[in-house]
Amino acid sequence: MAFDKVxxxxxxxxxxxxxxxxxxxxxxxxxGTTVEAVCFGGDAASYAADLGKFGVTKVYDVGDLGGSLxxxxxxxxxxxxxxxxxxxxxxxxxQSYDGRDIAARLSAKLNLGVLTNLVGLAEDGTSExxxxxxxxLVKAQLTGEKPYLFxxxxxxxxxxxxxxxxxxxxxxxxxxxxxxNGAKIxxxxxxERTGPKLDEAPxxxxxxxxxxxxxxxxxxxxxxxxxxxxxxxxRAIVDAGWVPYAYQVGQTGKTVKxxxxxxxxxxxxxxxMVGMKGAKNIIAINKDQEAPIFSIADxxxxxxxxxxxxxxxxxxxxx
Amino acid sequence: MEDNLGMNVVVCVKQxxxxxxxxxxxxxxxxxxxxxKLVVDDSDMYGIEMALQLVGTAGGGEVTLVSMAxxxxxxxxxxxxxxxxxxxxxxxDDSLKGADSLTTAKVLAAAIKRVSPDLVIAATExxxxxxxxxxxxxxxxxxxxxxxxxxxxxxDGTTVKVDRQTEAxxxxxxSPLPAVVTVTAGVxxxxxxxxxxxxxxxxxxxxxxxxxxxxxxxxxxVTQQVTDVVAAEARKAGEIVTDEGDAHERIVQFLEQLKxx
Numbered sequence: 001m002a003f004d005k006v007x008x009x010x011x012x013x014x015x016x017x018x019x020x021x022x023x024x025x026x027x028x029x030x031x032g033t034t035v036e037a038v039c040f041g042g043d044a045a046s047y048a049a050d051l052g053k054f055g056v057t058k059v060y061d062v063g064d065l066g067g068s069l070x071x072x073x074x075x076x077x078x079x080x081x082x083x084x085x086x087x088x089x090x091x092x093x094x095q096s097y098d099g100r101d102i103a104a105r106l107s108a109k110l111n112l113g114v115l116t117n118l119v120g121l122a123e124d125g126t127s128e129x130x131x132x133x134x135x136x137l138v139k140a141q142l143t144g145e146k147p148y149l150f151x152x153x154x155x156x157x158x159x160x161x162x163x164x165x166x167x168x169x170x171x172x173x174x175x176x177x178x179x180x181n182g183a184k185i186x187x188x189x190x191x192e193r194t195g196p197k198l199d200e201a202p203x204x205x206x207x208x209x210x211x212x213x214x215x216x217x218x219x220x221x222x223x224x225x226x227x228x229x230x231x232x233x234x235r236a237i238v239d240a241g242w243v244p245y246a247y248q249v250g251q252t253g254k255t256v257k258x259x260x261x262x263x264x265x266x267x268x269x270x271x272x273m274v275g276m277k278g279a280k281n282i283i284a285i286n287k288d289q290e291a292p293i294f295s296i297a298d299x300x301x302x303x304x305x306x307x308x309x310x311x312x313x314x315x316x317x318x319x
Numbered sequence: 320m321e322d323n324l325g326m327n328v329v330v331c332v333k334q335x336x337x338x339x340x341x342x343x344x345x346x347x348x349x350x351x352x353x354x355x356k357l358v359v360d361d362s363d364m365y366g367i368e369m370a371l372q373l374v375g376t377a378g379g380g381e382v383t384l385v386s387m388a389x390x391x392x393x394x395x396x397x398x399x400x401x402x403x404x405x406x407x408x409x410x411x412d413d414s415l416k417g418a419d420s421l422t423t424a425k426v427l428a429a430a431i432k433r434v435s436p437d438l439v440i441a442a443t444e445x446x447x448x449x450x451x452x453x454x455x456x457x458x459x460x461x462x463x464x465x466x467x468x469x470x471x472x473x474x475d476g477t478t479v480k481v482d483r484q485t486e487a488x489x490x491x492x493x494s495p496l497p498a499v500v501t502v503t504a505g506v507x508x509x510x511x512x513x514x515x516x517x518x519x520x521x522x523x524x525x526x527x528x529x530x531x532x533x534x535x536x537x538x539x540x541v542t543q544q545v546t547d548v549v550a551a552e553a554r555k556a557g558e559i560v561t562d563e564g565d566a567h568e569r570i571v572q573f574l575e576q577l578k579x580x
Contacts, residue, residue, distance in 0.1 A: 108455075114420065142542055142543050151452070186492065187491040241508075
C-alpha cells in the first residue's frame with residue numbers, strides 16, 4: 001500500500017452518503033491501512049453508520065455551514081487539522097460540484113498538487129485519466145508534499161461493503177476564513193425530475209444536435225419514459241439552451257454506465273463519448289454514416305431520427 | 320475609483336489547439352502538444368460575453384482578458400478583443416511548459432492582481448485539460464470568495480448574485496465583490512465579432528509578460544508527473560444498419576434480446 005491514512009470527503013444528500021462516496025471508500029481501503037471520512041452539512045451522526053459499513057473508522061464532522069458554499073469552510077477545516085499534525089497521506093474527493101471546490105481551495109491553501117478526473121487509482125498511488133474521448137489513458141503521479149489530493153469521476157470503482165461498525169464522530173471546526181468565505185446560499189431550488197436519476201438509470205436515452213430543434217427533445221423524453229430510463233443530452237444541445245446542464249452526459253457533464261445507452265442524433269464528439277462509452281450496450285441513430293458514434297455502437301442505425309424514433313415509440317407503445 | 324458606476328471584469332481565457340483537429344501528446348514530455356494556431360476555448364466565449372454584458376449594464380469599466388500560453392500566442396485573445404474586451408495580459412514563459420493547475424493558477428492570480436478587478440470570470444473547466452480546479456485556486460490565491468457553476472449572473476456593483484447549478488436543481492448564491500465566478504456553457508449567447516470589432520482588436524493592447532515580471536509567492540514548481548500513456552481498451556463497432564423504413568424493428572429486437580422490453 002502506498003499510504004497509511006486516507007481520507008474521503010463524504011458528501012451526503014438528504015441524510016444519505018452519495019453512491020460515489022461508497023465507491024471512494026472501497027478504493028481508499030485498497031490504498032491505505034486507515035480510512036477516515038470528512039463530513040459536512042450537519043447530519044453526519046445520522047449516516048456515520050453507513051460510512052462504517054464501508055470501512056470508515058473515524059468521521060470528522062465540520063457540521064452545519066450556516067449557508068456558506070462548502071468550498072471555503074470545509075477546506076479550511078481540513079487545512080486546520082493538517083496544520084495541527086493530523087495529516088493523511090491522501091484525500092479522495094468525488095469530481096462533483098462541491099468536491100472540486102473543496103479540493104481546489106485546499107490545494108491552493110496548502111500548496112498541494114491535485115489530480116483531477118481520475119478513472120483509476122493503483123495501489124502505489126498512480127492515477128489514471130481518460131483523454132481523447134476515452135481512447136487513451138494517461139497515468140500520473142503526484143510528487144510534492146502529502147496529502148495528495150485526488151478528484152475521482154463517479155462510477156470509476158465498484159462499491160463493496162466490509163460490514164464494519166459505526167465509527168467515532170469527532171467535530172472539527174472551520175476557522176474564520178475572512179473575505180474568502182463570502183459566498184452564501186440564500187435560497188435552494190430542487191427541480192423535480194420524474195423517473196430514475198440519469199447516473200443511476202439502467203437505460204439512458206440522449207439527444208443531440210441531430211434532433212434539429214428543441215421541441216424534438218420531447219421525443220427523447222418519451223422514449224426514455226417508455227423504457228423506464230432517464231433522458232440525457234449532448235453538450236451541443238445543452239449549450240444551445242434546449243435542456244438544462246443537469247442533463248449533460250460527457251466529460252463536462254455526467255458519466256453514465258447504463259445497461260443500454262441510446263444516442264439519438266448524436267455524432268459522438270470525444271467530449272460526449274468519454275461520458276458514455278462505459279455503457280454495456282450502445283445503440284446509435286444518426287443520419288451521417290461517418291459519425292464517430294458508430295465506431296463504438298453495438299447497433300448503429302444510419303437513418304433520420306425523425307423517422308426512426310417515432311416509429312420506435314409507436315412500436316413500443318403497441319406492446 | 321475613477322468611476323464608481325464602472326465594473327472592471329477580468330476573464331480568464333485559455334487558448335487551445337483547435338478541438339476540431341485530433342489531440343496529440345508529446346511522446347517525450349507526455350503533455351498535450353500545443354503547436355500550430357491556437358484558438359480561444361469555446362467554453363471561455365460565454366465568460367467573455369457575460370463580462371461584456373455586465374460591464375455594459377454597469378455603464379462603465381472594461382473587460383480585461385488574462386491568459387497563459389506558450390510562444391506568445393495571441394490568436395485566441397484577438398477573438399475576445401474583437402468581441403469587445405478592452406485589453407489583454409498574456410503570460411508566456413518556457414519554464415511553464417507542462418505546468419499543473421496550481422502553478423497556472425499562481426501565474427494567473429499574479430497577473431490578475433495587476434488589474435485589481437471587481438469580478439473575475441472563468442469557464443467551469445477547459446475543453447482540453449478540463450481539470451476544473453483552476454478558477455477556485457485563483458480565488459484562494461487572490462483571497463476572493465468564489466461561486467462555481469453559474470447558470471445566471473447579475474451584479475449591482477457591490478454584490479454578485481448567481482444561480483448555481485447543483486445536483487438537485489440550483490441554489491441562489493450571493494457574494495460581496497471582488498469575487499471569482501465560473502460560468503457554465505449556455506449561460507449567455509456569445510456574440511460574433513463584427514468586422515469593425517475585428518479591425519479594432521488589431522490595435523488593442525496585449526501586455527506580454529514572463530514569470531520574471533510577476534510576483535509569484537514561492538515561485539513555480541510542478542508537483543505532478545505523467546508516468547505513462549497507454550491505449551484504453553477499445554470498444555468495437557457492432558452491426559450497422561441503414562434505415563429502409565424498418566430499422567426501428569431491429570432496435571425493438573435488440574432491446575428484446577437484452578430483456579429490456
